[in-house]
Amino acid sequence: MLTTISILLICFLILVVVLLLYSPGKSAPFLDKNGQPLTGSISEKIHVRINGVDQGMFIKGKDITKPVLLYLHGGLPDYFLSRKYPTGLEDHFIVIWWEQRGSGLSYSADIPPETMTPEQMLSDVLEVTNYLRRRFGKEKIYLMGHSGGTFIGIQAAARAPELYYAYIGVAQMSNQLKSEILTYQYMLEEFKKKGNRKMVKKLEAAPVTITGGTPDAYRALRDGAMHSLGIGTTRDMKSVITGLFLPSLLCREYTLSEKINLWRGKSRAGISILWDTMLTTDLSEQLPVLDLPVYFFEGIYDYTCSYTEAKSYFENLQAPLKGFYTFDRSAHSPLFEEPQKMQYILKEDVLAGLNNLADIK
Numbered sequence: 285m286l287t288t289i290s291i292l293l294i295c296f297l298i299l300v301v302v303l304l305l306y307s308p309g310k311s312a313p314f315l316d317k318n319g320q321p322l323t324g325s326i327s328e329k330i331h332v333r334i335n336g337v338d339q340g341m342f343i344k345g346k347d348i349t350k351p352v353l354l355y356l357h358g359g360l361p362d363y364f365l366s367r368k369y370p371t372g373l374e375d376h377f378i379v380i381w382w383e384q385r386g387s388g389l390s391y392s393a394d395i396p397p398e399t400m401t402p403e404q405m406l407s408d409v410l411e412v413t414n415y416l417r418r419r420f421g422k423e424k425i426y427l428m429g430h431s432g433g434t435f436i437g438i439q440a441a442a443r444a445p446e447l448y449y450a451y452i453g454v455a456q457m458s459n460q461l462k463s464e465i466l467t468y469q470y471m472l473e474e475f476k477k478k479g480n481r482k483m484v485k486k487l488e489a490a491p492v493t494i495t496g497g498t499p500d501a502y503r504a505l506r507d508g509a510m511h512s513l514g515i516g517t518t519r520d521m522k523s524v525i526t527g528l529f530l531p532s533l534l535c536r537e538y539t540l541s542e543k544i545n546l547w548r549g550k551s552r553a554g555i556s557i558l559w560d561t562m563l564t565t566d567l568s569e570q571l572p573v574l575d576l577p578v579y580f581f582e583g584i585y586d587y588t589c590s591y592t593e594a595k596s597y598f599e600n601l602q603a604p605l606k607g608f609y610t611f612d613r614s615a616h617s618p619l620f621e622e623p624q625k626m627q628y629i630l631k632e633d634v635l636a637g638l639n640n641l642a643d644i645k
Contacts, residue, residue, distance in 0.1 A: 309539035340389020345378035358431030361388035364535035369620035463590035583614030607642030
């Protein structure tokens, strides 16, 4: 018994040492061909006081003169995925990977959950926007929401369109309860086809309905089930553990405590705590008109935020300019799954104020 305990303790200590070595927590600079910091670039990891709470962000750009892009993550800050799935956004923008109140770099056990309301999150977006405008001397910036980040992002764009050149929704939310019902029905049918009786039984015991919403039992198996079917974060990501948890531990720009907080905050803060509000909000009815250019980037295999629901919302949305772009090889994250196509659209359409490449105009 003592030998077993000793071996386990040694293994644990080795694991801690390895994680510490992989967690210096410093923002990596962009380098030129000689291995020196790239002139005119920016690579920072900072905290800014936003509405009384210290909130963290990574600021990345290869050219400090480029436009500013504020990125709003979904339920989990996903900057760490840019290591495995380079987005190339820093070639065209100064990208702000802001980790919202209570999430990741901004996690704090001292933040009362009841203060993380939709209105507070919206106020934070606008405050961060104005901080960036002041710091970089920009009249306007670009706003990009991903997944749950689109819920707050599109509301910020509606509230203060004068602050943004354009709003970009990646995996845009619309009627999320209807989206969850479509996802439930799809997964149930797929698991039946595969002969997975165990998963079929679990899903049938926790049906998603208009009146019952998303039961706790469904939410507990939802992410794992979706990833196993290739309709989760990315098309090729089959497991939350190997696809998200392990890559987050290997991201060198977080300290070990920040990596722990990344997952502590996932279920206790940010978008996650707004789930019930998201389910009872139909954005297509609440925000049918936006007074700025709007672009939707949608993966055809996305069942986290339904592709068909996003398309329906877009078709009825009124905006001075709008473009809908289908990513044929993507699930929930076109920015990580098809980065070259996304960069091309951003350069040729979004930055130019056009929609020539859109499949629906």
